[in-house]
Amino acid sequence: MNTQVVSLTEHIPHRALAASKKDIGHIVIEDVEIVFGKGANANQAVTKTSLDIKPGEFVCILGPSGCGKSTLLSSIAGYITPTSGVVSVDGKPVKAPGPDRGMVFQQYSLFPWKTIRDNIAFGPKVAGRSNVECSSIANTFLEMVGLSRFADKYPSELSGGMQQRVGIARALANYPSVLLMDEPFGALDAQTRLMMQENLLSIWSEFGITVVFVTHDVDEAIFLADRVLVMSASPGSIIDDLQVTLPRPRDPAMATGAEFMALKKICLDQIRSESLRAFEQQNR
Amino acid sequence: MSNLGQATDVAEVRDAEPEPSTPTQRKEDLVGFADAPGLSGKDVLKAVRGCTSSTYDLLKKHGVSIVLSLVSLAAGIVFWQLATAYKVDFYINFENIPSPGKVFAAFWTHLGDGEFYIHIGVSMQRILIGYVTASVIGIAAGVLMGRSKIAWSLIYPYIEVLRPIPAVAWIPLAILMWPTEEASIIYITLLGALFPIVLNTLHGVEQTPEVLVRAAKSLGASRLQIFWHVILPAALPSIAAGLAIGMGVSWFSLLAGEIISGQYGIGYFTWNAYSLINYPDIIVGMLVIGGLGTLSTYAVKIGMKPLLAWQKRAR
């Protein structure tokens, strides 16, 4: 099983640390509005939203499914061009997906025909690095996620949790300035998810990279984030921006502490009242 | 007669090669290839070992059904022998049908006859040229159609119009179109293989999960790299099915085409035997065609196996 938490500090390469200067990974979202379809079929997925995500910040976007979390994240990744407004990373407007913004999906996003090693080496490879470099980067990140033994396996031979670790390693192998994660642990069982959260936090603390993490799980959002953006549905908009001041490194035991509980209550109340409002709207 | 439209539907691909994720199918698929051969010598050795051990497994597991199949075949031959010996004429007329013994004797004689091999060689050469050309054109067209709406709009109408036309129906036009008989025959063979390959490639490309394309884009892959590393491998299982079906169809198209030929080819051999009232040779020709068709389809499947090894490893 994949339940061991890898000791990370000794494995992180110096190159990765070098890439994590505290001044890169600055995401600015200005008056972004995203509408799918036209005319009568128009569906406003994200209403005018503005955000400033600081370099190195760990931000969770929290909201019920269908509220536009993935859509907002896709506009940062460059899969979607906003109907109006601008997304920029480090001052450069986002026009298309690129290796400076690593993406981790919910599941089934590894290339099934490539071994774990080749999946991780994909970014460096398409960037034109030599085979030697690719394999040394792959080894570094395989070790980082504790999967060196599985280097020559295919994704289908790994558990869901291991596959997600490969997904994270693959995104990081490009040394991106931003890591975008769309419910990456949503398909995992509760125990594995907890392990993965701790794992991710230690990776993040070593890299100091900006993370935008989408989830519908309140506990997950509070446990991970510096800052939780609460989103509500129809039309999708950010209704709250909460600072999480829990000390780091985070410990699962904190989930029963007073500060955690208070934050959780705020989030749940907001989500409940929003759901009620949506429910009443539908029944009107 | 052969029909270019037959067996070219994508729906039939599923019959030929059911979803690899079905565990029962995978088991059957693995028979004889417990370890799909890789490209290195070590892998080949492993595959050979896999083959022998799974042949043994096959015998152990399916011994009864193999015996039954052999008994059934033997019974068919005995019936054929008796029906010809007693000149049975009950709905089917066996009066002019040669007996299995005569067919085998004819086959045996031909094995020592150089011209017989020329017939086979000429047919195989036509298949090779027609099939390889069809594969190149078919895969290219299928990929283009799958990735570009414009290409789809330009090419698809031709497929819809031409696909249902049987191979034999092409013969007169093929003769008019091409300078030599040889070219006409190869053209007809090519057409036969083309449609299943195009349609299966298209199907495979369309099935490529969008999330993989997105992942590749975010990892910095260019369009060409996405094509090479994502779309092509994702479509490969479907392309492989198309190539196998295409090989089968190209054989029965070839047979139609060889009606044109005045000299060589196993199809010509069969027709000629009929004209010369050499009845055992008709059946020799038929069996050779069947055997070669099966063998070449099998060869295509084996050839594709290393490329699809990743599928077999799925749990």
Ligand SMILES: Nc1ncnc2c1ncn2[C@@H]1O[C@H](COP(=O)(O)OP(=O)(O)O)[C@@H](O)[C@H]1O
């Ligand atoms: N490609 C698309 N075309 C049309 N509508 C879309 C598309 N993607 C998402 N939507 C709509 O936008 C809304 C938000 O979807 P999404 O961002 O996937 O929500 P979430 O990730 O929060 O579950 C939904 O109503 C969904 O139907």
Ligand SMILES: [Mg+2]
């Ligand atoms: Mg989503």
